[in-house]
Amino acid sequence: MERVVGKEAYDKSRTEEDRLLLLMKTGDREAFRRLYELTAKGIYSYALSILKHPQDAEEVMQDTYLTAWNQVKRYESEGKPMAWLLTIARNLCYMRLRKQKEHPYISYEDLESEEPGELCSNIELAPEKQMLLDALAVLGEDERNIVLLHDAGNMKHREIAEYLGLPLSTVLSKYRRALKRLQKLLEGEIMPDCTYF
Secondary structure: HHHHHHHHHHHOOHHHHHHHHHOOOOOOOOHHHHHHHHHHHHHHHHHHHHHHOOHHHHHHHHHHHHHHHHHHHOOOOOHHHHHHHHOOOHHHHHHHHHHHHHOOOOOHHHHHHHHOOOOOOHHHHOOHHHHHHHHHHHHOHHHHHHHHHHHHHHOHHHHHHHOOOOHHHHHHHHHHHEEEEEEEHHOOOOOOOOOOO
């Protein structure tokens, strides 16, 4: 079986991510590193869109790659490697949300927002991160997910539609609507919401 995997991994008709996952089945750590480089930003963005807290999203992203490495033998090459990784990330996000619901905790950000006379926590954020949070805050949840999956996750609209269970036309219209809202934000026609997601 390993020989077949090796041949499939060099099939140029497959996406690079698909080939890397197939190489990971043979224990190729360099393929794992390269897959991480290609997809980490998309996985993190997707987790952040669900969890709303950067530290939680970072932890889920790391857990996603650990799970992918440990479960790569289960990966079935169907030309949708990013969907496989995002499914792992989504499941880990929902598991974390369920645990938080059962055992709520107060995050540092929550404590900060309760203190009177506090300086705006936005000052602490890097300008680029703040701009991204402002931009994402003007989008609805579906629009935010579609933009993140397409632009950060490098998924095609068709893949996003299949992954989210939406018609392709809906994904395309929500994506266009999201881009128009982001353009209005950049042009100063609308103001960002300071409550993130």
